[in-house]
Amino acid sequence: MIKINETPEKLNPRKRNIQLKNISLHDLNLIDTDTGENITQEVIDALPEGTETIDFKISVELPEE
Secondary structure (H helix, E strand, O other): OOEEEEOOOOOOOOEEEEEEEEEEEEOOOOOOOOOEEEEEHHHHHHHHOOOOOEEEEEEOOOOOO
């Protein structure tokens, strides 16, 4: 499932929030853009054994209109 919503600018910049649920770990790739390092296995290793799906949220500040 994917859910996307936007928060209007108030005291903080406007944001877009993306909520992902039941995302398969199969073929997942997470890259640290500061180092170029693939951190996928490190993240998977930190999860409880047997985890096959994950949920996560992404928040991005949007430019002023």
